[in-house]
Amino acid sequence: MSTPSSSTEGLLLPAERARRGGFYLGLVLAAMLCLVLFEGLILFVVGVLITGEDMGFMGEAGVAGYVGLPVLGGVVTLLPLIALVSRYPALRIDPAGISKVQRGGTETMRWADIDQVRFNSRQSLLLLVLKEGALPEKPIAVGGPRVVVLYSLGNSLWRRRRPAHHDLIVDAVERFAPGKYTALPWNLGAGGTKGAGASA
Numbered sequence: 001m002s003t004p005s006s007s008t009e010g011l012l013l014p015a016e017r018a019r020r021g022g023f024y025l026g027l028v029l030a031a032m033l034c035l036v037l038f039e040g041l042i043l044f045v046v047g048v049l050i051t052g053e054d055m056g057f058m059g060e061a062g063v064a065g066y067v068g069l070p071v072l073g074g075v076v077t078l079l080p081l082i083a084l085v086s087r088y089p090a091l092r093i094d095p096a097g098i099s100k101v102q103r104g105g106t107e108t109m110r111w112a113d114i115d116q117v118r119f120n121s122r123q124s125l126l127l128l129v130l131k132e133g134a135l136p137e138k139p140i141a142v143g144g145p146r147v148v149v150l151y152s153l154g155n156s157l158w159r160r161r162r163p164a165h166h167d168l169i170v171d172a173v174e175r176f177a178p179g180k181y182t183a184l185p186w187n188l189g190a191g192g193t194k195g196a197g198a199s200a
Contacts, residue, residue: 010094011172013151013165015101021085028077032070039066091126091151093172098128100150109150111177119153121185123166126151129186147186 090101098117099108113134118127128148135148153165173181 010092010176011168012101013091013168015088015090021082024081024085025078028074028081031077032067032074035070035073036066039069089151091169093169093176095176098126098150098173109148111180114177114180115146116182117169117173117177117180118182118184118186119166121187123185124153125149126153126169127186129182 087102092099092101092106097108097110097114099106109128109130113130114128115131116129118129119125120127126149128150130146130148132146134146170181
């Protein structure tokens with residue numbers, strides 16, 4: 001896993017493509033194994049219990065018969081996931097603002113356009129609450145017209161699987177834009193209306 005770098009020039013959290021890719025690969029392999037076991041169970045119930053065949057019936061399908069469909073499904077699933085992982089950005093926080101760094105370029109949200117820096121309740125997403133009139137040309141759908149989900153810190157279900165980047169981000173924000181960080185989590189489901197707070 002890449003190591004965050006912090007200096008007087010700012011904080012850089014490298015894109016965690018390898019860690020994310022490993023998680024997705026493990027998930028797909030587990031799903032493939034479950035599908036193989038499910039196929040075996042179906043053959044046992046239908047062939048042995050219902051039609052009365054002997055246990056040798058289950059071996060007639062062969063290895064290809066059991067793994068063909070799971071492997072095909074795994075390949076079809078992995079291809080878009082590989083494309084998704086390749087697009088995971090790095091995060092940079094410096095005097096200019098908060099930037100999402102990707103292979104195709106860097107997208108920077110200037111401090112002047114940012115009202116609040118917040119996280120969701122699971123601390124898995126970094127969100128920026130923009131000031132009125134900021135980025136009028138860009139449609140922003142999540143949480144209403146003023147919120148940008150800028151960066152994913154990792155697995156949204158199990159906090160222990162996420163690297164401890166939350167504190168590093170908070171420290172960097174407070175260093176370059178004191179008062180921008182708001183500890184109260186943003187309620188994505190309610191559009192942030194609960195505890196959204198007043199604009200700075």
